[in-house]
Amino acid sequence: MKIGLDIMGGDYAPKAAILGAIEAHKALTADQKIVLIGDKETAVAILQENNFSPDHFEFVHTTEVISMGEHPTKAIVQKPDSSISVGFKMLKDGDIDAFSSAGNTGAMLVGSMFSVKTIPGVIRPAMTTIVPKLKGGLGILLDVGANADCKPDVLLQFGVLGSLLAESVYGISNPRVALMNIGEEEEKGNLLSLATYPLMRDAKLFNFVGNVEGRDLFTDNNDVVVCDGFTGNVILKLAESFYVITLKKQLKDEFFDRFNYEQYGGSPILGVNAPVVVGHGISSPEAIKNMVLLCKNMIETNLVDKIKQAFQ
Amino acid sequence: MKIGLDIMGGDYAPKAAILGAIEAHKALTADQKIVLIGDKETAVAILQENNFSPDHFEFVHTTEVISMGEHPTKAIVQKPDSSISVGFKMLKDGDIDAFSSAGNTGAMLVGSMFSVKTIPGVIRPAMTTIVPKLKGGLGILLDVGANADCKPDVLLQFGVLGSLLAESVYGISNPRVALMNIGEEEEKGNLLSLATYPLMRDAKLFNFVGNVEGRDLFTDNNDVVVCDGFTGNVILKLAESFYVITLKKQLKDEFFDRFNYEQYGGSPILGVNAPVVVGHGISSPEAIKNMVLLCKNMIETNLVDKIKQAFQ
Known part of the structure; x- marks a missing residue:
């Protein structure tokens, strides 16, 4: 299981996201991996400051950030190397099993619908x-x-x-x-x-x-x-x-x-073809941890499959 | 100034209404009269129990009551001698300058629009x-x-x-x-x-x-x-x-x-041709008192005339 986490989203990013990821990691088993999506160098520096080995995570480096106030659709299109855009591409390609962010809610919603798309019938x-x-x-x-x-x-x-x-x-x-x-x-x-x-x-x-x-x-x-x-x-x-x-x-x-x-931990977006969770903009490390664990829960309970079945 | 009060409306009517009217009376001047609309015999008995002279009020006896759960339009039509129907007739005829009730909100709304009617332009x-x-x-x-x-x-x-x-x-x-x-x-x-x-x-x-x-x-x-x-x-x-x-x-x-x-004291109904106030169903004597005083305030500040002017 791989849970994608946008480390650039939220008012206290990337620090709150990284500290939250550390806490979430402690609650996961060895086969449950968190993929940190965002500025890798900064992430690694924060991990080292906190004496936590970067080896516990996978990293996907991105160079752009969609900020909280940006127009969702425009931002998703104009910033293909943003953490949110890359996260959704990975989710679509099956490189991660869930995607979560405390960033721009509209971009998360639009990104869900553009990438993994709405479940047929919904x-x-x-x-x-x-x-x-x-x-x-x-x-x-x-x-x-x-x-x-x-x-x-x-x-x-x-x-x-x-x-x-x-x-x-x-x-x-x-x-x-x-x-x-x-x-x-x-x-x-x-x-x-x-x-x-x-x-x-x-x-x-x-x-x-x-x-x-x-x-x-x-x-x-x-x-x-x-x-x-x-x-x-x-x-x-x-x-x-x-x-x-x-x-x-x-x-x-x-x-x-x-x-x-x-x-x-955040609000699930229900009715799209993969687990997606949007956190509160002011997410603390505790909130980020629970956002990751909510993703895990959505994956383990096969919520998306159950919704697909209900709308068949 | 005459303020009409439905003494049959509200969960604790008529007692709460009468006790509230006593308190309101104490705050009014000699030329500001409360007209108690409802079962006169019961009202007088409650006043006497409370050692308060019925002479402080005017009474308009009615024989019917619109209860909280009744369909507003049907009730207004089918119960012409209800305290609410009579109150609105008096308001329309200029026998009172404002009408208030803690009774059926829908009936108060419908009654307003049927009797004194919506201000032209509203x-x-x-x-x-x-x-x-x-x-x-x-x-x-x-x-x-x-x-x-x-x-x-x-x-x-x-x-x-x-x-x-x-x-x-x-x-x-x-x-x-x-x-x-x-x-x-x-x-x-x-x-x-x-x-x-x-x-x-x-x-x-x-x-x-x-x-x-x-x-x-x-x-x-x-x-x-x-x-x-x-x-x-x-x-x-x-x-x-x-x-x-x-x-x-x-x-x-x-x-x-x-x-x-x-x-x-309650919610004014704004946009009709006379001051009307609806109290909370659970109105206490204190709430009834303030409902009457809100009517007084609406009359004194000429709110209805100001609204009429604004929509001319």
Whole structure:
């Protein structure tokens, strides 16, 4: 198994990425290799500073970097020797089994779709986030920004993608999939949710438990919450801001601790032909470590194959 | 000045409404009267239990009640002697200067539009909520559920409505109006926000400060946040759930204290030809008191006239 890691992506790259790779390496077996993609010389220097042998890793040297603010499509095309472009080429060619980066989210999304491509039958790939539950454990919210506008059949597919992720990677048995809405009743909602509800109910593709509201995000009446990427992105950033507020105010609580993105490693891009994980821009070494381990988990649980089967 | 109060609306009606009316009365001058609309006999009994003379109020007896779960349009039509239907008839006839209820929100919205009607030029009335700001003070979010689907010109108008409310009722000078979006840049968003941004920027109807994200709701870079009613309702309920979590966990903080809806009294329905306020279903006497005082404030600041002028 080879896990590709973009060491140039993220606000604290390359240092946080390298330190994270060291920690991840310690949790891997001998046949599980991390491939560091980026500026090799810098990487080796950081490893030596930390008395960690570069021999533990494979290196693929790249000369360009896609920065956080760049236009995704243009950057991918104009910077063929960027760590993200090279990473996706390797993923496409089978030189690595998964690719992860805390860099430009849009470039990761576009790169996925340009290189390994969307799984046949999947209309739009989605990005997910982890939601801590008040009673313990976690749930999944998708889409959180890959698709600002969605059609009902796209939301239906997100239910399938989220359900498979929850079951395979997070070990949630028969995940309860809910539709984010503005009322519990079937007849409540906007045009999108009104059209999506009967599709989800009748398709019987997953364990659909009906509508939930904003107040249900952290409750135990669902495992997977589906919404369009606009709504999901607003929810994600609002919830993150609450976490940041509790940190600033030094309000300690086990529930708030579980908002810490570092534990979860990043957001899988679901619906493309290989495991891809995008980390938070501010990823720390701990977050990078968990991003690599999430890749490993996605490979080991054959999530991509399961999604392919579901859409055959 | 006569402020109509539906004493049958809300989970703790009529008792909470009557107790709230007593408190509100204490804050009013002799020429500011509260008109209690609902079951007079019960109201008088509660007042006597609390050693408060019924002479302080005017009464309009009604025999029907629209409950929380009823279909708004059907209920308004089928229950002409309900407190909500009678309240709106009085508002239309000029027998009261404002109408407030902690009852069925949909019925309040439908009642507004059927009776006093939408202000000419306003495409859709909106419902607002108060947002506490981290640095102190408050902001406004609209729409929070009156319009699940919105067109760009409707959002543009919400900017006008929210700006006038912020300036008139909440004393915010030259309110900064922002568009809720999934990125700060003009080119970010869904079809709705992409089309709304240039309208807001070019129309120069208010102090437009551009896009904000979910994480900006409580920050000081805006005073009024505009979004469609689906997004706003999800935000409102998610934010409320955080407040409830801090209460349950007994996390004391001045910022969280300011989430307490009781202080704000309820949501004005903006864009109809008279002041209308809808309270939270769980309204306490304190909340009812502040709902009545919000009505008073809306009357005194001539908010409705200002909105009429803006849409002339």
